[in-house]
Amino acid sequence: MPRSATTTRERLLSAGARLFARHGIDGAATRDIVALAGQANDSAVHYHFGSRHGLLTAIIERHVRRMEDQRKPELDALGPAPDLGAVVAAVVGPVAAELTREDGRDFLRIIAQLAGRAGVRTHELPDPVAGTALAGQLALLEDCCRARLPEPVALERIALTITMLTASLADRANRIDERLPVLLDHPAFVANLIAMLTAGLEADVTPD
DSSP, rough: OOOHHHHHHHHHHHHHHHHHHHTTTTTTTTHHHHHHTOOOOHHHHHHHHHSSSHHHHHHHHHHHHHHHHHHHHHHHHHHSSOOOHHHHHHHHHHHHGGGSSSHHHHHHHHHHHGGGGGOTTTOOOOOOTTTTTTHHHHHHHHHHHHTTHHHHHHHHHHHHHHHHHHHHHHHHHHHHHHOOOOOHHHHHHHHHHHHHHHHHOOOOOOOO
């Protein structure tokens, strides 16, 4: 790809992430994304990504790939029968690290909007996640939960855990960028989040 085309693509990725994060994946206007990227042609998104949805997918893929370098060795280290808390920590750690980057915080705001479409309940993970080390970690998480819970309960809890995780990270991202006070530093925040999510997954089933 020519250097100018690569630069345009990068600018569209950055502009798309910024506006999807701040105005919503359904609210951000394509023309505003193009303008923020410094482009004059409204067809730039279609040319480089095929569609508005293609741009959103490319943004997510970029961050998922970046986290894979950390997730792959951690997945191997977990082994076939890991402790639930260790799996939760492996899932949370890399995505929580996105809080330390401005573009990462935009990404966290975006995935919070997509948590309900994660596909956990139906075993249909979206393309940016399918086949990744994250998918492997989620499979181990399901194994851990199914070992002590009925499958429907296990899947429901994991889906709700993803919603809580992404909402918590998006809220933290907002507080950082808006310079609002936070009670815990980053390591303490992550440790507390892991403990809360693990406890929720381990909770006893309420009798009918």
